[in-house]
Amino acid sequence: xxxxxxxxxxxxxxxxxxxxxxxxxxxxxxxxxxxxxxxxxxxxxxxxxxxxxxxxxxxxxxxxxxxxxxxxxxxxxxxxxxxxxxxxxxxxxxxxxxxxxxxxxxxxxxxxxxxxxxxxxxxxxxxxxxxxxxxxxxxxxxxxxxxxxxxxxxxxxxxxxxxxxxxxxxxxxxxxxxxxxxxxxxxxxxxxxxxxxxxxxxxxxxxxxxxxxxxxxxxxxxxxxxxxxxxxxxxxxxxxxxxxxxxxxxxxxxxxxxxxxxxxxxxxxxxxxxxxxxxxxxxxxxxxxxxxxxxxxxxxxxxxxxxxxxxxxxxxxxxxxxxxxxxxxxxxxxxxxxxxxxxxxxxxxxxxxxxxxxxxxxxxxxxxxxxxxxxxxxxxxxxxxxxxxxxxxxxxxxxxxxxxxxxxxxxxxxxxxxxxxxxxxxxxxxxxxxxxxxxxxxxxxxxxxxxxxxxxxxxxxxxxxxxxxxxxxxxxx
Numbered sequence: 001x002x003x004x005x006x007x008x009x010x011x012x013x014x015x016x017x018x019x020x021x022x023x024x025x026x027x028x029x030x031x032x033x034x035x036x037x038x039x040x041x042x043x044x045x046x047x048x049x050x051x052x053x054x055x056x057x058x059x060x061x062x063x064x065x066x067x068x069x070x071x072x073x074x075x076x077x078x079x080x081x082x083x084x085x086x087x088x089x090x091x092x093x094x095x096x097x098x099x100x101x102x103x104x105x106x107x108x109x110x111x112x113x114x115x116x117x118x119x120x121x122x123x124x125x126x127x128x129x130x131x132x133x134x135x136x137x138x139x140x141x142x143x144x145x146x147x148x149x150x151x152x153x154x155x156x157x158x159x160x161x162x163x164x165x166x167x168x169x170x171x172x173x174x175x176x177x178x179x180x181x182x183x184x185x186x187x188x189x190x191x192x193x194x195x196x197x198x199x200x201x202x203x204x205x206x207x208x209x210x211x212x213x214x215x216x217x218x219x220x221x222x223x224x225x226x227x228x229x230x231x232x233x234x235x236x237x238x239x240x241x242x243x244x245x246x247x248x249x250x251x252x253x254x255x256x257x258x259x260x261x262x263x264x265x266x267x268x269x270x271x272x273x274x275x276x277x278x279x280x281x282x283x284x285x286x287x288x289x290x291x292x293x294x295x296x297x298x299x300x301x302x303x304x305x306x307x308x309x310x311x312x313x314x315x316x317x318x319x320x321x322x323x324x325x326x327x328x329x330x331x332x333x334x335x336x337x338x339x340x341x342x343x344x345x346x347x348x349x350x351x352x353x354x355x356x357x358x359x360x361x362x363x364x365x366x367x368x369x370x371x372x373x374x375x376x377x378x379x380x381x382x383x384x385x386x387x388x389x390x391x392x393x394x395x396x397x398x399x400x401x402x403x404x405x406x407x408x409x410x411x412x413x414x415x416x417x418x419x420x421x422x423x424x425x426x427x428x429x430x431x432x433x434x435x436x437x438x439x440x441x442x443x444x445x446x447x448x449x450x451x452x453x454x455x456x457x458x459x460x461x462x463x464x465x466x467x468x469x470x471x472x473x474x475x476x477x
Contacts, residue, residue, distance in 0.1 A: 006039045007331055009147060009160040011132050011173070013042035015053060016297035016314040017166035018115035023067045023318050025122035027326035037124050039158055041149060043131045045116065047109040051193030051231065051272050052305050054108045054223050055081065055207060058101040059351065059400020060312030066319050072114035077224040078106040083395060085203040086384060087255060088211040092202045093384045095395050103308075103399070105207070105221045105229075130156065135163065135176055135293065143334070144177075144292035161331035163293040169277060171299035178295065181288045185279040185302060189216055189367070191231040192242055192273050196220075196261040199228040207308065209366065211377065212253045216367035219306060220258070230262065233276065233306070233367060242271050277302045278360055280472035281352065285341030291334045294341055296321070301352065304363045309355035312400040316351050320344050350403035353473035357466070358397055358408055364465045372454075372461035379419020382426070390414075405470065416462035420455040424448070 008024060010017045021040040056064070056073075064070050081103035083096035097103070120127045130151035135144050136159070146159035165173045175182045201208050201220060210218040216233025223229045232250055239245040243266050251262055279302035284294045294300075297314050324340045331337065368377040383390050393411050396402035429438035443451060 005037075005146075006126075006158065006160040007036040007162070008038045009158055009163045010038065010040045010166055011147060011163065012166035012168060012297070012299070013040050013045070013116050013119065013127060014048075014112060014166060014168055014297065015115065015311050016318055017042075017164075018112070018119040019064075019067055019069060019315055019318040020164065020166070020296065020321060021119040021125050021127075022069060022115075022122045023322040024325060025119075025125045026068060027322045035124050038122075038126070039160065040119055040125060040127045041130050041132055041147070041158070042116075042127070043129070045127070045129045047113050050108045050274070051229070052108070052191060052274050053111075053311060054105055054229055055221055055308035055311075056104045056106075057308060057312045057398070057400040058097055058103050059403075060309075060315050061102065061104060062401070063312065063315035063319050067315060067322070069115065069118050072111065072118055073104050073106070076106050076110035076114055078104045078111075079222045079224065080205055081105050081207060081221065083203075083206050084398070085201070085206045085208045086211065086381065087202055087208060088381055089253075091381075093381060094203060094206075095384060095391050095398075096206075097399050098392050098396055098401075101399060101401065105223050107223050107227070128158075132167070132172075135173060135290075137290070142290065144290055161292075162337065165293060165295045165299050166297045167299050169275075169279075169298040169302055171295070174295060174299055177290050177293050178282065178284070178288065179290065181282055183280050183282045185277040187236065187275040187277045189233050189235045189276045190238060190273045191219075191276055191305060192234050192238075192246070192271050193229065193231050194262070194265045194269060194271055195223075196228040196230055196258070196265050198226050199230075199261040200257045201228065202255055202257075209306075210254050211366055211381070212250055215249060216363070217306065218250060218254060221308075228261070230258075230265070231305075233363075234273075235367075238273070242273075246271075274305075276304050276306075276363075278304060278356075280356070281345065283342065283345045285338030285345075289341070292332075294337075301356070303356040304359040306363050306366070307355065307359040307398055309359055309398070309400060313348075313352050313355055316400075317344070317348055320347050349473065350405070351400060353405045353470075354397055354403050354408050355400060356473060357405060357469040360469055361412060361465055370461075372458045373465075375423055375454075375458050376416060376419045376462060376465075379422050380415050382422050383415045383418050405473065409466065409470070412466055413462065416459055420458055423455065423458070424451055 086093045130149035132147045132149045136146045144163050208220040219231040281301040365377045368374040427440040430441050431438045
């Protein structure tokens with residue numbers, strides 16, 4: 001069966017797919033007389049149940065407002081988020097958002113259903129429950145003409161001038177669209193998730209990052225009045241007994257007020273997991289992408305979910321793409337679309353690169369695996385304790401309101417130099433023979449030569465963490 005042709009087909013009614021469908025439908029255009037006809041295809045329109053995509057930074061709220069979709073945050077029990085709390089061995093550092101900005105946290109499924117309903121009510125948008133099986137290509141030019149999908153058990157073909165693939169981190173079409181140019185995702189750990197009932201966070205309505213010795217960080221944030229999401233970063237390969245691992249290795253290091261809710265949650269519910277993947281963006285359009293199609297969202301670019309920046313990047317992408325595509329005269333003209341994709345790729349860099357680099361760099365520091373990274377992690381914690389611009393700058397980057405990789409580099413290396421200063425001047429635990437607990441002492445002068453050598457290694461480690469991440473974002477291919 002063939003459907004009538006559309007202007008745009010969007011595969012995947014998740015965060016970016018739903019937002020882009022709504023935005024394109026409402027975008028004014030001086031280049032086209034007729035409004036767009038858009039098909040938004042999704043395998044299942046039932047409410048999804050995921051453990052990530054539940055925290056929207058202030059920059060994401062602002063982008064959602066630009067898309068005319070801010071009311072999707074209403075009526076779903078969303079909780080205002082005013083910043084972060086970093087907890088380490090009984091100490092807490094408050095990292096508030098600047099200028100009284102707010103983010104939002106919520107149940108992922110409820111937010112997605114609100115986005116889909118908004119898209120469904122947009123003019124010219126058909127939201128269709130169908131499983132996309134393959135892309136339809138012209139046998140001669142290899143241009144993508146549409147998709148083949150299964151709807152109500154029947155095979156059906158959908159055609160459009162432009163096919164946008166937004167089918168998420170487990171994309172079935174990433175390689176098909178980009179071929180050899182497709183980047184490969186890297187998975188170093190998993191988030192293991194549970195919902196805690198009536199848990200008390202160290203600072204209410206703040207995302208809480210707990211630093212855990214010998215393991216990755218634990219992230220907690222309230223997603224409804226009585227529900228708090230807990231995400232435990234567990235390195236691959238996963239232990240066979242996840243609950244036992246969390247109870248024995250993770251829970252004792254968390255704030256005492258969380259122990260009972262965590263035990264209750266682990267007894268009542270199963271643990272779910274999601275891979276924490278990094279997928280750098282590769283430029284699309286021209287010869288880099290199969291003509292007539294391109295990727296958006298996690299199908300194309302992923303970052304570590306520790307900082308909760310994924311949806312902020314996605315909504316910002318939808319804002320820029322809508323603006324650029326609304327000025328295209330002919331969506332079938334691949335040369336014109338390639339120009340749009342090139343412009344989009346570099347216009348999004350300020351925000352996307354900042355959040356991408358920050359997410360992986362912070363994960364490397366908070367999940368410190370060697371001595372130099374541990375020095376950097378301690379220095380980062382002490383840097384936040386200084387307050388003032390040492391907090392305002394980094395949290396502005398984290399919040400998605402300061403899209404500047406240069407500002408990120410400045411604060412990252414300020415942390416590196418401050419970490420070296422802390423190593424020389426602050427007390428650290430020193431084991432004493434015959435005593436069970438170590439004593440804390442400032443390094444002696446005769447230890448300085450060894451610390452000087454160590455400081456070089458610490459700075460080199462900082463360069464190794466930051467440099468490759470920056471290169472993946474600024475390279476031209």
